[in-house]
Amino acid sequence: MNDFMRNLLWLPVQASTFAKSVDNLHYFVITVTMIASIATGLLAFFFFFKYRQRRSGQSTPNVIPSVRFEIAVIGLPLFFFLLWFVQGFKDYIWYTTPPKNTMDVYVMGKKWMWKFAYAGGGPNAIGTLHVPEGRPVRLLMTSRDVIHSFYVPDFRIKQDVLPGRYTETWFEATKPGRYQVLCAEYCGTWHSQMWGEIVVMPAPEFDKWLQQQRAGLADRVDTGGDDGGDFRGSIVEYGKKVAMSEGCLRCHSLDGTQHIGPTWLDMYLRRETLENGQVVIADEGYLTDSMIDPRAKVVKGFKPVMPTYKGRLTAPEAAALVEFIKSLRSENLENLPSKEAVYEPAKPARR
Amino acid sequence: MSSSDTHARHPYLAEHYETIEKQDHAVRLGMWLFLGTEVLLFAGLFLGYTVYRHFYHETFHEASRTLNLTLGTINTIVLITSSLSVALAYHAIKHGQRQKCLGLLTFTIICALGFLVIKGFEYQHKFAEGALPGQFYRFHEVTGPGANLFFTIYFLTTGLHAFHVIVGMSVLIWVMKGVWKGKYGPDYYVPVELGGLYWHLVDLVWIFLFPLLYLI
C-alpha cells in the first residue's frame, strides 16, 4: 500500500525515519481531500442536470438551513482540519528535537554551493556529505550571504539557512545511497544549480572511511580553493589559529599543565565545580557562554580575570574555538575536575 | 431627490447625498479610516523598534541616554500646544469667529515650523557626532551591538513623523486658505475638523514616539 501510494503521488524514496511518518499523514490528508473535492464536484454536476431550468421564469422553493445542518457544516471540516493539525504538529515537534547522541556537521551555505565540515574533526568538503546509516546526524547551518534553504526531498527535511546565525535540523538515514540536496529559497542567478549530495554509507564502512580521512588530514586539505572564506583547512586548525591570535593561550594551556585559566586538555564534557559550588558540564553551551560572559560561571580555585570576548569574536570564530577545545583529548579515560590556579610561568609538562 | 425642490441645496452638498448630515458622517468616517491606516503605517516601525529593543536592550538603553532630552521635551510641549490651538481654531470656526480661527491656525503652523527647526538642530548634532544609521555609524560613545540599529530606527521614525508634520502643515495651510476666503462658517466646518484630526494624529504619534526614543 505504501509503495503504491508513494508512486501514485510521485513521492521520492523514503530514506529517513522522518519520511515514513510524514508520508503516512500525507496519504491520509490527500485521500480525504480527493474524496471531498470529487464529491463536491460530482454533487454540483448532478444538481446541474437534476434541477435544470425547464421553463423560463420558473420559480423555486425557499430552502433555508436548519441549525443541525449549520453545525454539521462547521463541525465536519473543523474536525478533520484539527485532527491533521494535531498529528502534523506532533511529527513536527519530533522533527525539531534532535536526539542527544547526534553526529554534528557544520553546513555553510554560500552563493550556489554547500560546504560541510564534520564537528568532531574530519574532512570538510564542498557539495558532498558522507553520513553513516542508522545514526542521527545533526546539521548546524549558517549562510555567508543570503537566505538559502537546505532541502533533501528523500529525507523530507528542509530548513532555511540564515546569514549571521545558526539554524539546525537533523535526520537519521535508513537506506544507503546517494540523495540530492537542493536549495529551496531563491538566492540569485544560479539558485537552480545550488545542488549538493548526501552519500549514506553503512555504519562500519563509514567509520573506516572517516578514520582513513582523518589520518591523512594534516597534509591533505580536502576543501580546495575558497575565495577568502575563513575555512582554511579543517575547522580545528582554524580554531587553533583563532586561539593563538586572540591570546587565549596566554592563560589556558593545551597540554594539561595548571595555569591562570583551566587547561583546555580534556576540558570538553568535564564536570567542573564552580565557585558557588554548583557542578556544571563543560559542553558547547558552557564554552560559548564563558567566552561571552566569563565571570558568570567561574571554576572553583580560579580568579575571574578573563576579559569578555563579546563582540570581539564572530560566530564562525567562536564555533571554531569550541571545536578546537573539543579536539584536545588525551588518552586518560577518567576526566578529573581542574585543580586551583598556578601563577608561575607554565612549564610544558612532559607526557 | 428631484432637483425641483424649493429650498436651495446646501452649497457644498455633493449631488449624490440627500442631506448634509449624511455627507458629513461619510466624510468623517472616511477620515477616521484614513487615520486608522496611518496608525498601521507607524505600527510597522514601532514593531521594528520593539523587536530590536528586545534583541539589544542594553545598547538601546545606553543610546537613548545620548539623545538630547531637553530638545525632545520642548518638542513635545510644542506639539501639544499646537494640538490645543488647532482644537480651539475648530471651536472658533464652528462659532463663526473667523479672525480668531485664522490667528489660531497661524499659531499652529508656527509651532509646527518650530518643531521642525528643533528637529533640524537635533539631526545636525547627530550628523556631526556620526550617530548615523546603518553603515554610516561612526559614533564612539555607544559601541555595543545594535547601536547602529537604534539610530536607524531613530532616523526612520522621526523622519517619517517629520514628513507627516510637513503634510499636516500643508493641510492646515489649505484649510486656512478656505477660512480666509470665507468658505467655512457655522454651517460648513467639516474640512477644518478634518485638518484638525490629521494634526492631532501627528501629535498622537509623537506622544508615543517621545518616551520610546528619549526616555526608556
Next chain:
Amino acid sequence: MSQPNQLADKETPVYPAVNYLNADRGVWSWLTTVDHKRIAVMYLVSVLIAFLLGGIFAMAVRVELLTPDATVMGANTYNRMFTLHGVVMIFLFMIPAIPGVFGNFLLPLMLGAKDVAFPKLNLLSLYLYWTGATLALTGMIMGGTDTGWTFYAPYSTSTPTTLFPVLLGVFILGFSSILTGLNFIVTVHTLRAPGMGWMRMQLFVWAIYATSIIQVLATPVIGLTVLLVGIEKVGGFGLFDPTKGGDPVLFQHMFWFYSHPAVYIMVLPSMGVISDVIAAVARKNVFGYKMIAYSSLGIAFVGFFAWGHHMFVSGQSPFDNGAFAVISMFVGVFTAIKVFNWVATLYRGAIAVTAPTIYICGFLFFMVFGGMTGIAVATISLDVHWHDTYFVVAHFHFIMVGAVIMGFLAGLHYWFPKMFGRKYHEGWGMVAASLIVLGFNATFIPQFLLGNAGMPRRYYMYPERFQGLNVASTAGSSLLAFGFIIILVYLIYALLRGDLAGDNPWQSKGVEWMTTSPPDKHNFHETPVITEDPHTYQKPGEEVEHVVI
C-alpha cells in the same frame, strides 16, 4: 417606487439612447470622469492588459521549463520572467481586478446609490493604479528585478538589479488599493437605499465590504515594508541586514502580515461574485445567506492572524508555528462553510446551463481542492517537505486561477449585458469555459506531483527526473492560454455586434438589474425602495414552498 416585478417574461430588449457610455463624448471626458461606471470600464481595460502581460510572462516561464537545461532564455532572464509574472499578476491584476472592476461598477448599483462616497477619490485611485503600474513596468525595462514577488530581505537588499522602481510602483499601488477600500466601506455605511438594512444587502456587497476592511487595514504595512527595503537597498541602514545586526525574519513577518490577508483580498470578491451569480443562475435564494455573509467577515478578520504559516521552515519558533497552524485551520473552516452553502444553493434550483454555470462548477471543484491542499500545507510536518516546492505553486494557482479567475470570468459573463447592453454568444462561451477548466487541470495537477517529487520553486534548471511532468504542465498551460484567447475574441465581437440584452436578460432579482443596461449616467431614475430580502425568486402572490434541510 417599490421593487418592480423583475420576473415579467422578456419584453423586446431596448438599448437606451443616452447612457453612461455616450452621455459625454471625448477622451478628456473619460479621463476626468467621476462616474463610478466609467472608472470601472477603464479599470477593466487596464486590468485585462495587465492579465495579458502576466500571461505572456507565464507562458515564457512554462516554455523555458520544457527542458532541464537552458531552452529559450538565460538564467537571469528566466529569474526576471517569474518575478514579473508574480508582480504583474498579483499587484496589477489579482488585487485590483474584482474590487476595481465589479466593485466600482456594481457597488453603487447594488446599494441603489448614485455613486460611491468619494467620486474624486475613486478617480485618484485609478490614476494611482496607472502610475504604480507604469513605474513597476519601467522597472522591468530598466533591467528588471529577479527577487520573486516576495522581495526577501538579504537578497533583495544586496542584489545589483534595479529594484527601486518596482518597489516604488508597489508602494503607489498599495495607496490605490487603500483608497478604493476606504471608498467602498464609507459607501456601504452611508449610501444604502431606503429599506436596505445590513441583512438585505446582496452577498457581493458583503464580500466587497469584507475585502475593503482587509485592504484598508493590511496595505499600509506592505507600503512601509516595501519602502524600508528600498531605503535599505539604497542607504544600507541595516534594518534587515544581518551583517549590521538586523533580522531578515523580521522582514518576512512584516511582509506576510500583509501578504496573507492580500490573498483574501483576491479571493473574497470572487466568492461574492460566485454567491450572486449562483443565485441568479439557479434562480433560487442563497442557501444560508447569514452564514455566507458572516463567514466573509470571518475570513477578513481571522485572515489577519494566520500569516506565520508562510514561515514554518524560516527559523520561526516551533511554538509560533503551532499557533499559526491552528489559526490557519479556522480560516479554512470559513471557506468550507461557504462551499457547502453554494452547493446546497443548487439543490432544488432551476439552473440555466450557460457559461457562468460552467465557471461555477469549475469554481466549486477547484475551491475545495485548492482550499484543502492549503489546509494540508498548513499541517506543519507536511509543509517541511512541501514548502517552496511546486506543490505550493500548484496550491495557490488552484486558488488564484481556479477560484479567483473563474469568479472573475463568471462575473464578466454575467454582468457583461448590464455593463455594455449586449449579449455574448452563449455557445462559444461554454466552449471557452470548458477549455479553460480542462486546460487549468492539465496545467496544475502535474505541478502538485512535481511538488511531491521535490522540485523547488523558481528553478531555471532542474534535475532530469522532473522533465516529464514539466512538459505535461506546459502543454496544459497552452490549452489554458488558448481558452483565454477565445474569450477575448467573442467578447470583443459581442461588444461591437452582439444582440441587445435588455434590462434584465437573466431575469435576476439583483438590485443592479432594476435599471436599464447600460445604466443611465445617474444609475436610477428614482432611488429604489427595497422591500424584500435579496435573491428571492418567487413570483409575487405565488405560494412559496419552504424547505428546511
Next chain:
Amino acid sequence: MADATRKPPSEAERHAEHGTGRYFAVWAILLVFTCLTVWTGRMDLGAVNIFLAMTIATIKATLVVLFFMHMSEAAGANRLVFLMSFLFMALMMIGVFGDLWTRNEMTLPSAHPINFGPE
C-alpha cells in the same frame, strides 16, 4: 426635501455649551503628564520604567483622541474603525513576539552579536 441650511440638531447644541474651558483643561493635564514622564523617565527603575512610560503615553493619547479629536461625540463606526487599527497593531506585535520569545537561542541575532561600528 433637503432644507437649505443645517437643521439645528441636538448635536449642535451639545457642541455649543462646550466652552473652550475643556480644551485648556485637557492641555494642562497633558503638560503635567509630559513633565511626569520626563521626570520618571530618566530615573533608573529598570523594567518598571518601560511600563510606566507606556501607561502615561497611553493616557495622554486617550485624552487627545477623546477630547481634542472629539471621539467622545463621534459616531459608533468611527470609533470602531480607529480602535480596530490599534487592535491589529497589537496583533502584529503578539505574532512576532510569539516567535522571538520562544525561538531556539542559536537562531537569534543577539546570540552571536556582530558588533558593527567604528573599529
